[in-house]
Amino acid sequence: MEKAYDPAKHEARIYKLWEDSGAFKPAGNPKKAAFSIIMPPPNANGSLHTGHAMYTVEDIMIRYHRMQGNPTLWLPGTDHAGIETQVVFERELAKDGKSRFDFTPSEFYDAVLAYTKNNQHNIINQLKSLGFSADWSRLKFTLDPDIIEIVYDTFRRLHDDGLVYRGNRIVNWCPRCNAAFADIEIKHREQIDPLYYIKYGPFVLATVRPETKFGDTAIAVHPKDERYQKYIGKEIEAEGLLGKFKLKVIGDEHVNPDFGTGVIKVTPAHDPNDWEIGLRHNLEVKQVIGTDGRLTKLAGKYAGMSVADARDQVAKDLEAAGLMDHIEMDYRHSVAYHDRCGTQIEPLVTEQWWVKVAPLVKPAIAAIKNGDITIVPRRFEKVYVDWLENLRDWNISRQIWWGIPIPVYYNASGDTSKKPYMLFSHENEAREYYGDGNYEAETDTFDTWFSSSQWPFATLMATDDFDRFYPTSVMETGRDILYLWVTRMVMLGLYRTGEIPFKTVYLHGLVNDAQGKKMSKSKGNVINPLDKTATYGTDALRLALTIGITPGNDGALGDNKIAGYRNFCNKLWNVARYTLEKAGEYSPTTPEPQSLADKWILTRFSRENVAITKAIEAYRFSEAGERVYSLLWNDLADWYIESSKIQPNIPILIYCLETMLKLAHPFAPFVTEAIWQNMPWPKQNLIVSDWPEATKAYPKESRQFGDIMALVSQIRLLLADLQLTRPTLHYVANPDLETALPLIQQLARIGKMSPVEQGSGLRVPSNRFTCWLVVDPETLATYRTALQHRRDGAGEYSKKLAGQLANQSYLKKAPGDLVRQTKDRMAETDLLLSQLDEQIRALES
RNA sequence: GGAUCUGUAGCUCAGUUGGUUAGAGCGCUUGAUUCACAUUCAAGAGGUCACAGGUUCGAGUCCUGUCAGAUCCACCA
Numbered sequence: 072m073e074k075a076y077d078p079a080k081h082e083a084r085i086y087k088l089w090e091d092s093g094a095f096k097p098a099g100n101p102k103k104a105a106f107s108i109i110m111p112p113p114n115a116n117g118s119l120h121t122g123h124a125m126y127t128v129e130d131i132m133i134r135y136h137r138m139q140g141n142p143t144l145w146l147p148g149t150d151h152a153g154i155e156t157q158v159v160f161e162r163e164l165a166k167d168g169k170s171r172f173d174f175t176p177s178e179f180y181d182a183v184l185a186y187t188k189n190n191q192h193n194i195i196n197q198l199k200s201l202g203f204s205a206d207w208s209r210l211k212f213t214l215d216p217d218i219i220e221i222v223y224d225t226f227r228r229l230h231d232d233g234l235v236y237r238g239n240r241i242v243n244w245c246p247r248c249n250a251a252f253a254d255i256e257i258k259h260r261e262q263i264d265p266l267y268y269i270k271y272g273p274f275v276l277a278t279v280r281p282e283t284k285f286g287d288t289a290i291a292v293h294p295k296d297e298r299y300q301k302y303i304g305k306e307i308e309a310e311g312l313l314g315k316f317k318l319k320v321i322g323d324e325h326v327n328p329d330f331g332t333g334v335i336k337v338t339p340a341h342d343p344n345d346w347e348i349g350l351r352h353n354l355e356v357k358q359v360i361g362t363d364g365r366l367t368k369l370a371g372k373y374a375g376m377s378v379a380d381a382r383d384q385v386a387k388d389l390e391a392a393g394l395m396d397h398i399e400m401d402y403r404h405s406v407a408y409h410d411r412c413g414t415q416i417e418p419l420v421t422e423q424w425w426v427k428v429a430p431l432v433k434p435a436i437a438a439i440k441n442g443d444i445t446i447v448p449r450r451f452e453k454v455y456v457d458w459l460e461n462l463r464d465w466n467i468s469r470q471i472w473w474g475i476p477i478p479v480y481y482n483a484s485g486d487t488s489k490k491p492y493m494l495f496s497h498e499n500e501a502r503e504y505y506g507d508g509n510y511e512a513e514t515d516t517f518d519t520w521f522s523s524s525q526w527p528f529a530t531l532m533a534t535d536d537f538d539r540f541y542p543t544s545v546m547e548t549g550r551d552i553l554y555l556w557v558t559r560m561v562m563l564g565l566y567r568t569g570e571i572p573f574k575t576v577y578l579h580g581l582v583n584d585a586q587g588k589k590m591s592k593s594k595g596n597v598i599n600p601l602d603k604t605a606t607y608g609t610d611a612l613r614l615a616l617t618i619g620i621t622p623g624n625d626g627a628l629g630d631n632k633i634a635g636y637r638n639f640c641n642k643l644w645n646v647a648r649y650t651l652e653k654a655g656e657y658s659p660t661t662p663e664p665q666s667l668a669d670k671w672i673l674t675r676f677s678r679e680n681v682a683i684t685k686a687i688e689a690y691r692f693s694e695a696g697e698r699v700y701s702l703l704w705n706d707l708a709d710w711y712i713e714s715s716k717i718q719p720n721i722p723i724l725i726y727c728l729e730t731m732l733k734l735a736h737p738f739a740p741f742v743t744e745a746i747w748q749n750m751p752w753p754k755q756n757l758i759v760s761d762w763p764e765a766t767k768a769y770p771k772e773s774r775q776f777g778d779i780m781a782l783v784s785q786i787r788l789l790l791a792d793l794q795l796t797r798p799t800l801h802y803v804a805n806p807d808l809e810t811a812l813p814l815i816q817q818l819a820r821i822g823k824m825s826p827v828e829q830g831s832g833l834r835v836p837s838n839r840f841t842c843w844l845v846v847d848p849e850t851l852a853t854y855r856t857a858l859q860h861r862r863d864g865a866g867e868y869s870k871k872l873a874g875q876l877a878n879q880s881y882l883k884k885a886p887g888d889l890v891r892q893t894k895d896r897m898a899e900t901d902l903l904l905s906q907l908d909e910q911i912r913a914l915e916s
Numbered sequence: 917g918g919a920u921c922u923g924u925a926g927c928u929c930a931g932u933u934g935g936u937u938a939g940a941g942c943g944c945u946u947g948a949u950u951c952a953c954a955u956u957c958a959a960g961a962g963g964u965c966a967c968a969g970g971u972u973c974g975a976g977u978c979c980u981g982u983c984a985g986a987u988c989c990a991c992c993a
Contacts, residue, residue, distance in 0.1 A: 072952095255989095259990090259991075276993080278993060279993075280993085291993095325993095327992070330992065330993065331992095331993065334993090335993045343991095344991090344993075404991090404992065405992085451920095453919090454919080454988080454989090457918095457919075457989085458989075461989085461990085551987095554988090554989090581987095585928075587929090589986095618929095618930090618940090618941085619928075619930065619940080621929090621930075624929095625922095625987095626929080627929070629927090629928070629942085631928085631942050631943085632929095632941070632942075634955075635941055635942065635955095638953095638955040639955090641953065641955045642956090644952090644953080645952045645956090646952070646953085647952085648953075650952085653952090686932095691932075693929095693930065694930080694932090697930075697940070697941095700940090700941090708953085709958095712952080713957095784959095787959065788958095788959065788960090790947095791946075791947065791948095791958065791959040791960075792960090796948090820958085864937080867937085868937055875973085875974085878973060878974090880972095880973040880974095881973040883973075884972090885935075885973060885974075889935060889974095892935090892936070893936085896937095
């Protein structure tokens with residue numbers, strides 16, 4: 072084995088070994104519970120970012136359960152990523168001076184599909200490089216024909232159950248994308264705009280959008296507003312830019328009498344609130360802005376102008392006509408933008424396909440409330456329920472071309488005996504029903520989230536794993552897509568299968584830079600995980616993303632941290648190097664503990680084995696990883712290996728190494744397997760080895776070794792304080808101490824050791840042993856201050872404990888164990904105190 | 917406007933149902949070192965757990981309020 076672990080030399084080879092051995096395919100003991108995770112599908116055209124690297128958590132669970140012998144499946148997939156990919160592809164086209172309108176929708180679809188399929192291997196190879204042990208033979212893509220069939224089937228069932236309808240409603244229209252988007256795909260931004268106060272007959276009213284005035288179909292005031300009581304229900308006549316017009320005045324609760332003049336113009340076609348008012352009062356809908364973001368014929372001479380131009384022009388003309396009361400220039404408000412492309416949203420009334428969510432929401436809420444699904448951390452359950460309780464019907468149609476076509480054909484035959492539209496998966500069905508040339512295909516595609524919400528069951532149905540692995544065990548994903556994805560998977564999963572799609576949702580937070588600042592391209596602080604794995608190794612990155620990062624909370628990632636875990640991997644490597652060197656021609660036997668150290672380390676492994684297993688089962692991966700780290704470094708390397716240099720026990724050493732590798736494997740798969748493969752005795756690969764059982768513990772001997780360790784630590788401390796090198800130790804004979812003498816000599820760096828009746832020099836503080844460091848009086852005198860300091864500390868603690876024990880209600884109400892513990896501690900502290908006092912007196916005399 | 921989270925050592929963060937003198941990594945200081953590892957070893961300094969009340973024998977942990985930061989939802993014509 073080389074002196075330092077070099078990840079680059081091993082990782083690719085180890086991954087190939089796993090993959091070729093078929094270890095990623097489900098196996099395990101069929102009598103044990105199945106464990107499955109569906110990987111959140113990354114964009115097939117994308118490249119790896121830290122969000123994907125967080126899938127490490129999934130790999131930890133998968134590797135752990137595989138070793139536990141559960142039939143284990145991690146099913147990977149990639150996403151066509153609807154609008155996101157379409158925007159990227161259109162940018163590519165633009166480079167050649169083309170646009171999507173140079174294609175028919177289906178030609179365009181085929182071109183993007185080819186482009187995507189061509190890129191897909193990038194992201195897959197990147198995921199593999201992180202060591203992810205997913206079953207790639209089952210890889211699914213969201214546009215695979217079998218997935219599309221399942222999505223169609225769901226759509227048909229929803230339609231047949233009356234949960235899908237086609238309707239004309241106000242939507243968030245993106246004029247750039249030429250498509251409608253859901254509320255959740257919209258972000259509001261604060262900005263400052265002019266607020267125009269326009270004269271409307273007897274009223275003055277405030278608006279930021281004078282260009283929509285041609286679509287006004289009412290004037291609204293608050294129903295209890297005394298100023299305007301007399302107008303409610305009446306029609307007013309007003310002068311406008313296109314001549315005189317008449318509008319009805321209505322009373323509606325939505326109007327805030329304290330804002331502006333307490334009067335609003337109602338434009339149902341171009342404002343979500345006005346749309347709602349329109350529904351309540353049965354108002355006419357007049358569309359004055361088209362899907363291209365330009366004014367329509369109804370805007371008269373303004374027709375064809377862009378919204379922004381029309382706004383300026385209308386404002387100017389109103390002023391010129393004396394119809395503008397005044398303008399407030401610095402009005403701060405928030406405006407909707409399309410999250411993906413940054414274009415300002417134009418609320419428009421269009422015809423879309425909707426899912427009636429009320430019947431789907433109820434069981435989805437119940438699943439959380441009755442505990443069928445738990446979210447880690449629990450606090451997100453409330454967030455989940457609140458969101459679903461306020462959910463409005465879901466627009467699932469998108470006017471984009473890159474997506475699953477909505478399988479609907481419209482009647483173009485003029486034959487009214489035939490249905491106006493039909494759901495058909497294939498065009499030939501439409502041809503058969505309507506006749507050649509007598510039908511028109513729907514050009515809209517499904518919202519990406521409509522299909523990806525079916526991902527857990529769709530993938531498992533498509534790979535014939537449904538019966539074995541559904542419901543899945545865990546859905547691990549970013550907390551930012553709780554609404555967008557998780558809630559909808561639950562709704563559609565329950566609807567389609569009658570069962571929850573997963574039992575546990577584990578939400579990870581954002582990964583921030585080393586300063587805890589959000590990564591962003593503009594700040595230039597984006598961390599590319601592949602740079603880090605190249606520098607420090609994949610295991611180091613994985614550990615850095617596991618330890619110190621808790622579910623639902625954001626974590627910081629810096630080079631220091633990753634380098635620390637690179638060092639951990641190297642430590643593990645060198646523990647192995649030492650162990651295997653000592654083992655020589657060793658052939659496996661049952662380890663038999665001999666020394667106190669042997670029994671202590673077995674006890675440590677036993678206890679930590681239980682704790683680590685428990686932590687993994689409870690999704691406390693940070694704690695589990697930390698325990699693995701400390702068990703290797705603080706216990707095995709710093710104490711046991713050092714001890715074993717005095718009292719070697721090769722089988723125990725081997726046992727510790729093997730158990731260590733197993734416990735660490737889910738977290739640091741490459742280095743552990745690389746070491747495992749270096750072991751000369753034959754065995755199966757670590758990835759499929761059994762998770763270790765907790766072995767027998769030796770509490771008594773473990774405590775005894777603990778006393779030795781404490782003594783060694785005390786001596787080290789004195790050595791450091793007094794700058795002593797290899798002093799002589801005097802001790803009062805004691806069998807426990809004598810068995811450990813060579814050990815103490817080595818670990819505490821003692822020169823000579825000799826038994827005495829009554830020693831002199833510096834008494835080493837210890838509850839169990841009586842010993843002195845031989846120190847000349849001048850050196851000892853310099854220690855006076857430190858000694859006094861230590862004495863003061865012990866004195867304070869003793870006082871605190873005494874106070875506690877003098878408190879009657881503490882004695883009465885605190886649990887007995889705790890009180891006993893306090894008493895023991897009191898005795899220990901007082902002993903230490905008397906030793907220190909004695910020492911100080913000796914110095915003074 | 918509604919809601920959630922966060923505030924613990926110089927930095928980044930842990931801290932399960934309240935119970936040792938509050939922890940880790942990095943950084944800093946001092947020292948060590950042929951014989952697994954300088955990607956090492958030993959030791960140290962450093963915290964009124966944001967602030968103020970309350971509950972309790974006991975609060976970093978529970979409750980109320982205040983301050984500061986972040987996020988989500990809704991949205992004001």
